[in-house]
Amino acid sequence: MISGLNRLVGLVEEHLDGEFDVRGLAGELGTTEYHLRRMFSSLAGMPLSEYVRRRRMTVAAADVVRGEDDLLGIAVRYGYGSTEAFGRAFRAVHGVGPRDVRRDGGPLRTQPRLRIRLTVEGSSPMDTRLVDRPAFRLVGHAARVPLIHEGVNPHIQRHIAALPQEEHLRLKALGDTEPAGLLQVSDGVDPDGREGSELTYLHGVAVGGDSAAPGDLDVIGVPAGMWAVFRTAGPFPQALQTTWAATATEWFPSNPWRLRPGPSIVAFLERADDFSTATCELWLPVEPA
Structure with a gap:
């Protein structure tokens, strides 16, 4: 996967002046575009689309100055089809417009070419299991929220806080299959993992495919x-977010599995009353690589 991601970086450099075929490269690497984009954004710390824009504007700045x-x-x-569209992209990266840079020579913000290297990690084993599950449903209360990578997501926090206590108890009683207990579900996540992109968040439980679900609840098949x-286990949400990042940097590069489209699920096994610490299970849909 490391060599594949570096081939992706090379493909970007070869096509800074146009489109390129991420899906075709993924096929050559024996993986999927979805998995390739998710791994790139996790390891690079930015979506592929943002990296491409930054590199294009870095190279374009030299043409502007000349x-x-x-x-x-x-x-x-x-x-870009117009100077206006180009100017917006240029300003988003450099903070000033191309005409200002042509006149003053700067300021410019350079995005270096990425070089993804394998480092020695993994000295602490990851507590992982693989589960083959039949079809099931996730039922509960859903909302559209922006993706936030670090810290507590206030939009999710408000969504959960708006539910009365008896509703949490009702949901918990409905759950009849794994993942057990109350769940935090993220569905429809942008493969690039762009900060601020919208996803569907569902606070609910898992039920078997044949179980009845009340009509007032949202359902994800x-x-x-x-x-x-x-x-x-540990401080919440920091320990969970660290583990999530480690799946990309340690687990997937070391195991013959890749992400497949589907919801990611967090099941709470234990938690402090104030949610400062928690023991969780992070469920990620996978398929053989």
Whole structure:
């Protein structure tokens, strides 16, 4: 996977002036575009789309400063249909417009080319199990929320706090299959993992495929398949987020599995009353690599 991600970085460099085929590269590597994008964003700390934009604007800045071509010609060269669209992308990266840079020579913010290297990690074993599950459903209360990578997501926090205590008890009583207990479900996550992109968050439980679900609850159908289940304990949500990151940096590169599309699920096994610490299971849908 490390060599594959570096091939992806090389593909970006070869096509800074146009589109490139991520799906085709994924096929050559024997994986999926979904998994490749998820691994890139986890390891690079930014979505592939953001890295491409930063690299394009880094290289385009040199053309702007040299002044040999007009701004429209530079815009078209880097895949933009107008100077306005190019200017917006340029300003988002550099903080100033191309005309200002042409006049003043800067300021410029450079995005270096990424080089992804394997480092010696994994000295602490990850507590993981693989589970083959038949189809089931997730039922509960859903909301559209923005993706936040670090710390508590206030949008999710407000969504849960708005539910009366008796509703939590009702949901818990409905659950009749694994993952057990009250669950935090993230579905429809952008494969690039862009901060602020929207996802569907569901606070609920898992029920068997044949179990009845009350009509006032939202339902997410989950097809049969394999799951990698990671157990984590410690300060919440930091310990959970650390484990989530370690799946990309340690577990997936070391195991013959890849992510498949589907919801990610956090099951709470134990927690402090104030939620400062928790023991959780992180369920990720996987398939053979």
